[in-house]
Amino acid sequence: SKRKNPSYGKRGMTLEDDINDSNQYYLDRGIAVIHKKPTPVQIVQVDYPARSAAVIKEAYFKQASTTDYNGIYKGKYIDFEAKETKNTTSFPFNNFHLHQIEHMRNIIKQRGICFVILRFSTTDELFLLEAKELLVFWERMENGGRKSMTKDEVREKGHRIILGFQPRIDYIKILDNIYQLDSST
């Protein structure tokens, strides 16, 4: 998710930037409190120079054991992951990690709101897909089926997100619709 593609790169914004900006928009207006978790890093060596800040001199990226984003909206626990693909006809599972899938299963069991934001980067199309739907396709793969969801499947089971100005990615609006949260307060 750190690679840039030409069309997105024009704006100089990544999917992650857009989500972070949207979260900031929600936070500033008291709508929701949702943050990206820091990148997990294994720190091996730290230098403590006199009179200045500690410097990490050796560290390694660790695989995340959870999804990247979580927080709260109207009393509900919110948890999601964002992924993109350059594929135009399907969304491959190879950039989902088993740990993340297991985390999603755990969140569903605890009655959290869990989903993925999927971006087809070539056409700049975004979808919100509930984790329970993603798991159906994941389990199909585990049972020997295809290692991806077709774009038609994502279209059918997911919810299209139209890029906006403010917030860029208004996934809260989609959640309001799916879970009727807008009328609950």
Added chain:
Amino acid sequence: SKRKNPSYGKRGMTLEDDINDSNQYYLDRGIAVIHKKPTPVQIVQVDYPARSAAVIKEAYFKQASTTDYNGIYKGKYIDFEAKETKNTTSFPFNNFHLHQIEHMRNIIKQRGICFVILRFSTTDELFLLEAKELLVFWERMENGGRKSMTKDEVREKGHRIILGFQPRIDYIKILDNIYQLDSST
């Protein structure tokens, strides 16, 4: 929270270790899904040696903008911070950051369950103090009052946590009592 004191050091465990172990206990048994967020790091330089993992060669610790722990328990959003002091008669505010306090305020507004786990390390006494109570003492400081909570205040407004074997720090039991969550499922 990374320093060790003699009594705790005997077991070789820190407050953070104990909380992480307790979270793992909850996770393994399907009780709750609560994780520590990774330490926020500003990465400046990364080397990509051929045929081996990327090495972070220069990075700096960043101040956290939220609390360290969050997750979900029985559909409820859970959010907390853990702090310790060597003081024996009061808990000073100097290791709370304004960002964390503001985050707690935001979580309360969204109807999340938010608290701190406080440890008096000299006597190895632990308390769970709800964020709404912490904020009263914090605001007293902002209005010119003392820069700490007395231990008596923590005792009165907080909930004592007795260290256990498994889980070591059973804060979920305290939450069950405060919020009557044990009967809700």
